Amino acid sequence: MKTMQYFKNVVTLKLDAELCTGCGLCVMVCPHAVFEISNRKARIVDIDDCMECGACALNCQFGAIAVKSGVGCAAGILNGILTNSEPSCDCSDSKSICCE
Amino acid sequence: MNLPIDFQSFKPLALSLPAVSTQLNWMDYLGAIKVRWGIGRDCYTVIPGLYKVGNPNSESDVFVSANYKLSFDALRKNLDSLNAWILVIDTKGINVWCAAGKGTFGTDNLVKSIKKTSLESIVKHRTIIVPQLGAVGVAAHIVKKQSGFRVVYGPVHAKDIKAFIQAGYKATPEIREMTFPIQERAKLIPVDMMYGKYKLLIVLFVFFVLSGLDRTGFLFAKMLETSLFPLVNIIGAYLAGIVIAPLLLPLVPFRAFTFKGAFWGVVITLVLNLLFKVPLIESIAMGLINLSLASFMTMNFTGSSTYTSLSGVKKEMKWAIPFQIAFAVVGLILFIISKLV
Structure with a gap:
């Protein structure tokens, strides 16, 4: 565990060791060192370090990783509830007309 | 190898591309302070496309960035004394990580930018260096399939690019981790x-x-x-x-x-x-x-x-x-x- 960690036992990260080929790309893309390679397979070191960014799942071409990723942002989730859609941090890009 | 011939044919296109400095001036710093305080933050953009740093040739590295000027500045500042290309993709003025989360710094947009800038006729190699946090939106294997370019994930922070290059284009565990000091x-x-x-x-x-x-x-x-x-x-x-x-x-x-x-x-x-x-x-x-x-x-x-x-x-x-x-x-x-x- 690292100095900064969010809640325990909430993240949706799943690793299927059967499908893993041990290529190690998940280790390379994870910003929180959640994975390590041991015995030619990826292994989750501490799942509570995961922030569900989804980089590992997106970059696993063998489909061994699944995670429900999305913006972990309270304002975004509130936006989603109020507009009845998926959470999104659309605080900026709606106003980008002035850049055109 | 027909390197000299190739190099000649690359030249005209490459010459016409804009060059950027690796030195930030007072305007850049002032702009950074302003956007940090939320002033004009939605319009702090760079025109998407391919840029030159130093005197790059067909062998030089290609670094990918977002068209948020703060992201672009962080990258170019850390490429001093290097000859390289910067491929700026259109993320609607949003930084790499947030844009990757939204999908604008993503596989499709990256592939589109590679094709639009004719990157394959500008560099001979087939590797692009993508900031690690871009991996949230970029699927390396799909980019490879659709564009022929292999994605190498760089460090989280642009300041670690030199260390990344010195380590043989590998991000060590220290520079891969996102801390929050x-x-x-x-x-x-x-x-x-x-x-x-x-x-x-x-x-x-x-x-x-x-x-x-x-x-x-x-x-x-x-x-x-x-x-x-x-x-x-x-x-x-x-x-x-x-x-x-x-x-x-x-x-x-x-x-x-x-x-x-x-x-x-x-x-x-x-x-x-x-x-x-x-x-x-x-x-x-x-x-x-x-x-x-x-x-x-x-x-x-x-x-x-x-x-x-x-x-x-x-x-x-x-x-x-x-x-x-x-x-x-x-x-x-x-x-x-x-x-x-």
Whole structure:
């Protein structure tokens, strides 16, 4: 565990060791060192370090990783509830007309 | 190898591309300060396309960036003394990580940019270096399939690019990790602080007016005389939630951001009650409002934090928001009552 960690036992990260080929790309893309390679397979070191960014799942071409990723942002989730859609941090890009 | 011939044919196209400096000037620094305070932040963009750093040739590295000028500046500043290409993709002026989360810094957009800039005729190699946090939106194997370019993930921060190159284009564990030290948190606070400024002004105005309530009706003099306490409380709780709590984030041991904020809301309340002498009922009213406001503001800092998960934020909001609403409503009612008794 690292100095900064969010809640325990909430993240949706799943690793299927059967499908893993041990290529190690998940280790390379994870910003929180959640994975390590041991015995030619990826292994989750501490799942509570995961922030569900989804980089590992997106970059696993063998489909061994699944995670429900999305913006972990309270304002975004509130936006989603109020507009009845998926959470999104659309605080900026709606106003980008002035850049055109 | 027909390298010289290839190189000739690459030349005309490559020559016409814009060159950028690796030195930031005072305008760049001023611009950075402005956007950090939320001024013109939605328009701080770079035109997407391919840029030259130094004197790149067909063998030079290609670094990918977003068209948010702060991202672009961070990259070019750290490419000094190198000859390289920067491929800026159109992320609508959003930084790499956030754009990757939205999908604009993503596989499709990257492949499109590679084709649009004819990258394959400008460089002979077939490798592009993508910032590690871009991996949230980029699937390396699909980029390879659709464009022929192999994605190599670089470090999290552009400042580690030299170390990355020295290690043989490998990001070591230290430069792969996203930490959240106090100086990083401090940089993000102004934007969050400015974000709610109009709502804050409305709340302040409401409490300013309510301060004049009296059982005889409305007293203008009472409003001027007694409004300082509620206004200072609200400003204090706002700052406690969005400045103090984020700055001292790991100091308060609760994991929930709403608790971290609530903690500082209580501290502010206690401090202000030592400084001001007001009726108990008004103290309690403002205390409840402080708790609600500070907790809400810190909850919003989850959007800036680099370690909170969607599932975690949802979990915390589910029980925290009803409390925040209840505290605010009860606080407001008690405040009005305190004026009428």
